[in-house]
Amino acid sequence: MGGLDFSGINWDEMLDATIATLKMIAISGIFTIILGLPLGIVLYLWGKSNNVIIRAVYSVLSFIVNILRSVPFIILMVALIPLSKSIMGTSIGVLGTIPALVIGAAPFFARLVETALREVDRGIIEAAQGMGASTGQIVMRVLLPEARPGLLAGVTITIVTLVSYTAMSGMIGGGGLGDLAIRYGYYRYEKEVMIIAVALMVILVQLLQMAGDRLVRHFTRK
Amino acid sequence: MIELKNLTKVYGKGSKQATALSALSLSIKKGEIFGVIGHSGAGKSTLIRCINLLERPTQGEVWVDGVELTALRKHQLQVQRRKIGMIFQHFNLLSSATVYNNIAFPLRLAGTEGAEIERKVKELLFLVGLEEHWNKYPAELSGGQKQRVGIARALASDPDVLLCDEATSALDPQTTDSILRLLMDINTKFNLTIVLITHEMHVIQSICDRVAVIHGGGIVEQGEVAQVFLKPKHEVTKEFIRSETQSEGPLREAIDAVHTGYTQAVKITFLGHKTYESTLSQVVQGTGVHFAILHGTISTIKDVPYGQLIVRFEGPADAVQVTLTELTAQGLDVEVIS
Structure with missing residues (x-):
């Protein structure tokens, strides 16, 4: 095998793959938040309801979320190929992997939201109730602002998880750095490409985590 | 002003049942400072939380200013609650909002317009002596300052009643006295009815007009503070006074x-x-x-x-x-x- 030779790397391809990864993360990240945040709020509200029917609905919803979270992403991804085809018109490339990424990450994010909301001091919620706040006002004006550091930490974890999901999606023909690493490194034994692709992903995760931590610190008032 | 009729509150079900209040009735007049004293577990916290229905009584009626709160629908109750301010032992301020925004909070809930909010908040900041701290977050304030924010917030919607849930129990003696003085001032200034619960006779003695002693979920003694304090009848009352003197x-x-x-x-x-x-x-x-x-x-x-x-x-x-x-x-x- 000898030493490593990075001269043969196609940097244009590497750049395209990086952009593709960023695109997948950005689009799936946005949809994960759009779906996962309300789902998390609903889980939180229903989870502490005294109403028997609502509690039952909560149990069912919670069960579904747990199932989605416990299915390995690689299997979920394959299982969702038909769905991706019908929504996006394709099951491969950047667009084809978005549905799988969102369905894989949204339940995970919803649980993080639920946990972050549970951390909000009960006394503050009661104070707002005592002032005549409606449930909607409590969510918008108390729960979300008070839980902001926790929510941002949850967003960070979710996006980092999405980076690794996008890498896995290379297995079923998704684009991006993961795809590149698998195609060159695994199938063609060009380990230099794999090393660079993995290094870029490591850097990406580091940057995301640092940015997330900064945001959390910025909004922490305790 | 406030009429509690036959309030009963039972927590839990079956064998784990616990009665916090049993057929308790109480009448509080407009403009007075009414104190409820009791040991922890006597039901005083449940009692005060029943007045704005943070705790819904299992049985009985709650009347505030001629309105039966226990008969209201959710939305009507939300509107009525704006007339009842409340302050808490642990302040319960929004940690993510500044002093200014904490005080503005109830006004924003009620949809008050911007200029009016600003006028009102400035007035309240002045009243509680926190003008300089308007842009600070609660974590940057002392306990006494936090309670002042709590009081300003509770007064923002011009309530007729102020409920104080152990409002001074987390404060040191000097701060307690300054907060009690502030409560007395606003009582006279706005003819605000104040209901407070405490386990400290000192608080009752300092600012209350009338007092009720709660024990085992019922009122065992009540009357003018001087009368109850100087001539206690019930054993529990005597105990509170003895420990004080x-x-x-x-x-x-x-x-x-x-x-x-x-x-x-x-x-x-x-x-x-x-x-x-x-x-x-x-x-x-x-x-x-x-x-x-x-x-x-x-x-x-x-x-x-x-x-x-x-x-x-x-x-x-x-x-x-x-x-x-x-x-x-x-x-x-x-x-x-x-």
Whole structure:
């Protein structure tokens, strides 16, 4: 095998793959938040309801979320190929992997939201109730602002998880750095490409985590 | 102003049932500061939380300002709650909002317009003395300052009633006094009805007009603070007052000490301007009766001074009796002990 030779790397391809990864993360990240945040709020509200029917609905919803979270992403991804085809018109490339990424990450994010909301001091919620706040006002004006550091930490974890999901999606023909690493490194034994692709992903995760931590610190008032 | 009728609150179900309030009724007048004192677990917290229905009673009615809150639908209740301010032991401020935004919070909930919010918040900042701290977050404030924010926030929607849930229990004695003074000021200034719960007799004595003693989910004694404080009837009330004033042991010894001739130990209570007068020495003069002072207190109830002396009279039995009658005639309260 000898030493490593990075001269043969196609940097244009590497750049395209990086952009593709960023695109997948950005689009799936946005949809994960759009779906996962309300789902998390609903889980939180229903989870502490005294109403028997609502509690039952909560149990069912919670069960579904747990199932989605416990299915390995690689299997979920394959299982969702038909769905991706019908929504996006394709099951491969950047667009084809978005549905799988969102369905894989949204339940995970919803649980993080639920946990972050549970951390909000009960006394503050009661104070707002005592002032005549409606449930909607409590969510918008108390729960979300008070839980902001926790929510941002949850967003960070979710996006980092999405980076690794996008890498896995290379297995079923998704684009991006993961795809590149698998195609060159695994199938063609060009380990230099794999090393660079993995290094870029490591850097990406580091940057995301640092940015997330900064945001959390910025909004922490305790 | 506030009528609680036959409130019963039962927590839990089946074998794990616990009764916090049992058929409790209470009537609070407009503009008064009403205190509820009790040990932890006596039901006082449940009681105050029933007034704005943060806790819904299992049975009974809650009336505030002629409206039966227990009969209202969710939305109507939200509107009525704006007329009831509340402050808490742990302040319960929004940690993510500045002092200014915390005070503006109830106004924004009610959809008040911007200029009005600004005017109102500035006025309240001034009232509670926090003008300089308007842009700080709660974590940057001391306990007393946090409670001032709590008070300003509670007053923002111009409530008729202010509920204080152990509002000074987390504060040191000096801060407690400054907060109590502030509560008394706003009571007079806005003719605001204040209901407070506490486990400290000191709080009741400092600012309340009337007091109720709660024990085992029911009111065991209530009345004017001076009356309840100076002449407690129920054992629980006595206990609260005793822990506040005197040490029983040495006093008992002093009363029972060996002495010759006729003696009579009495507790004399002076109230109001009587506290500062020399009635006792005037009365005994020329009766041939002598006295020893075994214990004495002087303090105030709200702003009314009072004094209590435990005195042992010595002398001819009939002369002692005449003295006691004369003391009573002079408007002092005399209670024979020993």
